[in-house]
Amino acid sequence: MTGAGRRSGQDTKARIQEVALTLFTEQGYEATSMREIAERLHITKAALYYHFKNKEDIVVSLFGRQMAAVDDLIDWVADQPPGPGLPREVVERWVALSSELGVRLFRFAMANQHVLRELKPRREGAFERFQVLLDAITDPDAPVAEQLRTRVALLSVQMCLMAGRGLEATDDELTDAARALALELLGPPARPAAGTGAGAGAAGTGTGA
Amino acid sequence: MTGAGRRSGQDTKARIQEVALTLFTEQGYEATSMREIAERLHITKAALYYHFKNKEDIVVSLFGRQMAAVDDLIDWVADQPPGPGLPREVVERWVALSSELGVRLFRFAMANQHVLRELKPRREGAFERFQVLLDAITDPDAPVAEQLRTRVALLSVQMCLMAGRGLEATDDELTDAARALALELLGPPARPAAGTGAGAGAAGTGTGA
DNA sequence: GTCTATACCCCGATAGAC
DNA sequence: GTCTATCGGGGTATAGAC
Known part of the structure; x- marks a missing residue:
């Protein structure tokens, strides 16, 4: 009542x-x-x-679910053995996450990096957490150009959302284009070689965005 | 004295x-x-x-030369006839500009978009000005995926600088990688077809970074 | 448990004395 | 060219009404 x-x-x-x-x-x-x-x-x-505790706390409450989802992804990555197929997996999950969270919040997050950067709910800041993902998919033995391609692939999702402002395209179109571009940057899919039996069903992991 | x-x-x-x-x-x-x-x-x-007039004015004074350089580029673009070779030209000039201005200031500009965005020395804001560049190289008749490739190419400089944080790479390496990536995204160089006699010497336009 | 009133201190900015 | 004094408004803390 x-x-x-x-x-x-x-x-x-x-x-x-x-x-x-x-x-x-x-x-x-x-x-x-x-x-x-x-x-x-x-x-x-x-x-x-x-x-709310303070002004920042309002933002934290808005991004609470999202931050947790990112944390889950980071935890998942930490458990994975490094391999040639890992970057693709991470990119797929990252794209799925981005579209699930909503392009709106994602845009806000980008335009207000400086705010998210200072939040310290768990781990460091939102920014540093993304760095963890970048590092996880970077092969330290590869040449710099190659390392950059991999990292830029993950970043291209945000970039497509940013670059798409002013284009006549739906959010879904942008997300699809972002995934296609990211995967292209990663190069041809590494064949499951021998021992690594991970690269099966790709993205649909839980949320189903 | x-x-x-x-x-x-x-x-x-x-x-x-x-x-x-x-x-x-x-x-x-x-x-x-x-x-x-x-x-x-x-x-x-x-x-x-x-x-200084106010706090913003300090930032303006720091970015004065750079803003003027960007304005020049925009003016140059406005005078060019649209064509398949234009995106490459713009990207080349943009990369040259970025390395000339210094990676330091560029990083500051990215981390503080929200400040630059509100500056109104000429035209709109620094952000809107970049949008002008994006629009200038975007073919409105192309499919969305293609439009995004072109726009992301221009953004690759910013992406590489961002993605490069934490990598053992010099600023020059990052800039080189950014240019390579951008040109790759634009696809094979369009042959000078028939009438457009512009695509000659590429980048070295004045500053020579 | 929900909200108002009030006060605090710091911020950016201005006016005017030296 | 630099200072003191002051302003309105920002985020924040607390006491207390209901």
């Missing part, structure tokens, strides 16, 4: 998140003040601090 | 720029306060405002 006339705390919290994401995306994180968020909801600044 | 014991205004201004660039790069633009900059130079906040 909490859902009628009176406003439940859950509801308010969700509304704050909604307004905050909108404003952060439209005008940027720094350019959006706590007062501005509060005014849109007809509450006071202090009320925000009942629901 | 202004260079001895007394401190000239020119000197102070340069010292401010030096300290500001260091702090901005180390801890970010927003995380660096005017007071902090002033304290390092043993002057007060207000003194900074004698040399």
Whole structure:
């Protein structure tokens, strides 16, 4: 019986998140003040601090699921033996993750790197976590040009989303193009050689985006 | 006779720029306060405002030459007839520009997109200006995947610089790899067909980085 | 448990004295 | 050319009303 006339705390919290994401995306994180968020909801600044520790905490709450998903991917990578097929696997999973999280949040994350960079919920920052993925798929013995190709492949997903701004294309089209480009950069699929029996079903791992 | 014991205004201004660039790069633009900059130079906040209109203006002064160079490139592009060889030309010039400006400033620009984005010295913002370049080399009639390849090619410089963090590679190596990657993404060089007599000497246009 | 009122200190920026 | 003083507004903390 909490859902009628009176406003439940859950509801308010969700509304704050909604307004905050909108404003952060439209005008940027720094350019959006706590007062501005509060005014849109007809509450006071202090009320925000009942629901969230601080301004950063709102962002953290918005990216909570996503950060956890990235952490899962990192943990998964840590358990994998290095091999020629690993980069493709990681790229596939990374693309799936990106489209699942939503292009909207991904764009926000890119345009506000400086905010995400400072968050320290687990591990280091969002930025350093991506570095872990990059390092995991980089063969330290390969020539620099080759190392860069592999790393750029993973980055190309973000780049396609960025470069796609202003193009007449749906988010799905962009995501598909990003995957195609990333895989192309990795070169022809390494045949499962001998011992490594990993390269089977590719992407569809759990979420099914 | 202004260079001895007394401190000239020119000197102070340069010292401010030096300290500001260091702090901005180390801890970010927003995380660096005017007071902090002033304290390092043993002057007060207000003194900074004698040399610079505001905080943004310090950044503008740092990027002045570079912004002008980008503007020149945009103007040049605007005068070119669209053609299959144009993307390669633009990429070559963009890579040359990037290495000339210095990898340091380029990294700062990427990590602080949100600042550059709001600058309005001429035209719109630094971000929108890059969009002009992207649009200039994009063939609106090509399939989306093809359009993205072209646009990502131009972005490859930024990607390599980003992906190269943590790699044992010199800035020159990264720049070279970026150019190679960009040209590869653009596909085989379009033969000069018939009428377009532009694709001659490629990059070396003025600066000679 | 939910929110308001109020106060704190730092920030960027300006005006005016020296 | 540099300082002091001051302004409005930002994020944050807390006391207390309901």
